Amino acid sequence: MITQKMKYALKALLVLADEAAKPAPEALTIEAIAKRSDSPKRFLEHILLELRNAQVVISTRGRAGGYSLLMAPADVSISEMLRLIDGPIAPLACLSRRAYQRCDDCTDEATCRIRKVFAEVFWSYLLIIDSLTLADMLRSGDVADQVIGKA
Amino acid sequence: MITQKMKYALKALLVLADEAAKPAPEALTIEAIAKRSDSPKRFLEHILLELRNAQVVISTRGRAGGYSLLMAPADVSISEMLRLIDGPIAPLACLSRRAYQRCDDCTDEATCRIRKVFAEVFWSYLLIIDSLTLADMLRSGDVADQVIGKA
DNA sequence: ATAAATGTCTATATTTTTTATCGTGTATAA
DNA sequence: TTATACACGATAAAAAATATAGACATTTAT
Numbered sequence: 496m497i498t499q500k501m502k503y504a505l506k507a508l509l510v511l512a513d514e515a516a517k518p519a520p521e522a523l524t525i526e527a528i529a530k531r532s533d534s535p536k537r538f539l540e541h542i543l544l545e546l547r548n549a550q551v552v553i554s555t556r557g558r559a560g561g562y563s564l565l566m567a568p569a570d571v572s573i574s575e576m577l578r579l580i581d582g583p584i585a586p587l588a589c590l591s592r593r594a595y596q597r598c599d600d601c602t603d604e605a606t607c608r609i610r611k612v613f614a615e616v617f618w619s620y621l622l623i624i625d626s627l628t629l630a631d632m633l634r635s636g637d638v639a640d641q642v643i644g645k646a
Numbered sequence: 647m648i649t650q651k652m653k654y655a656l657k658a659l660l661v662l663a664d665e666a667a668k669p670a671p672e673a674l675t676i677e678a679i680a681k682r683s684d685s686p687k688r689f690l691e692h693i694l695l696e697l698r699n700a701q702v703v704i705s706t707r708g709r710a711g712g713y714s715l716l717m718a719p720a721d722v723s724i725s726e727m728l729r730l731i732d733g734p735i736a737p738l739a740c741l742s743r744r745a746y747q748r749c750d751d752c753t754d755e756a757t758c759r760i761r762k763v764f765a766e767v768f769w770s771y772l773l774i775i776d777s778l779t780l781a782d783m784l785r786s787g788d789v790a791d792q793v794i795g796k797a
Numbered sequence: 798a799t800a801a802a803t804g805t806c807t808a809t810a811t812t813t814t815t816t817a818t819c820g821t822g823t824a825t826a827a
Numbered sequence: 828t829t830a831t832a833c834a835c836g837a838t839a840a841a842a843a844a845t846a847t848a849g850a851c852a853t854t855t856a857t
Binding site: 496497502505506509533573582583585586587588598600608609611612613615616619620623624627631632633 | 647648653656657660684724733734736737738739749751759760762763764766767770771774775778782783784
């Protein structure tokens with residue numbers, strides 16, 4: 496299960512992406528994003544800060560300030576957002592490349608049967624989720640999908 | 647990330663499966679399973695109880711009592727164990743068939759872009775993980791895999 | 798300048814989940 | 828009938844998730 500925080504993050508990114516797609520996009524205040532994404536403002540604040548630190552969005556301060564998408568939607572990887580907001584996506588810490596951690600009680604990683612079976616699942620899973628971006632989310636909302644039933 | 651509890655459950659199942667594969671399998675006490683799987687006994691107790699309620703293992707009481715595998719390893723689905731021990735495996739509650747729950751703030755499930763993108767990932771993921779069983783874990787531990795490098 | 802609007806950052810609080818442990822009861826077999 | 832083992836409910840500590848609050852910094856309009 497993805498966390499509520501991740502849902503807020505994705506909703507916020509969708510709001511920003513929708514705004515960026517407009518003819519004359521403007522920076523959106525945290526409040527505006529919170530309203531449009533139906534997220535708690537003070538919580539969203541922290542989420543946006545993380546997205547900013549990761550260079551996914553950009554912010555400007557002061558009057559008429561706010562947030563805008565910095566990366567192109569096609570470059571915003573869903574799996575990277577998951578890692579950023581929810582932490583490692585590997586089923587076991589010992590399978591994570593960026594957040595690798597040996598299991599406390601592990602005697603031999605090479606022969607661990609739990610590790611081995613989840614490794615198989617994980618690589619396949621990564622293949623799928625690593626290919627998805629914010630752009631895919633934007634597309635999946637368009638009319639064609641609903642009419643043609645492509646999704 | 648799977649929980650520690652799930653790791654204990656899988657380790658216990660491996661212990662029981664290994665025992666079942668012996669020429670003269672015996673019921674193993676919680677203590678014996680705890681020792682062999684390096685799990686906390688009193689915690690494992692509850693895990694085994696859940697496995698028993700799910701008819702995955704069977705227990706006998708009293709002297710010479712203990713736990714044995716009830717289902718054949720090939721019939722013990724990893725994804726079912728995940729659902730049993732860790733709960734729903736869907737990334738969103740609204741995508742879970744058995745633990746379906748509408749999102750609080752959801753206005754229209756059919757057009758939700760978060761739901762749609764995770765649905766795609768989830769079906770593919772299910773295809774993989776639903777096919778795995780305890781038997782696959784046993785196989786992946788055998789000597790051939792390590793020598794031939796099949797896994 | 799200064800005031801208003803806005804993001805930044807740290808601290809704190811609440812709730813839920815995870816990870817257990819304990820005590821007592823029940824069943825079985827020697 | 829006693830030793831051995833599972834059964835079951837209660838409780839508790841630690842960690843994670845989900846926020847909220849307050850003080851501060853920055854920018855722009857006037």
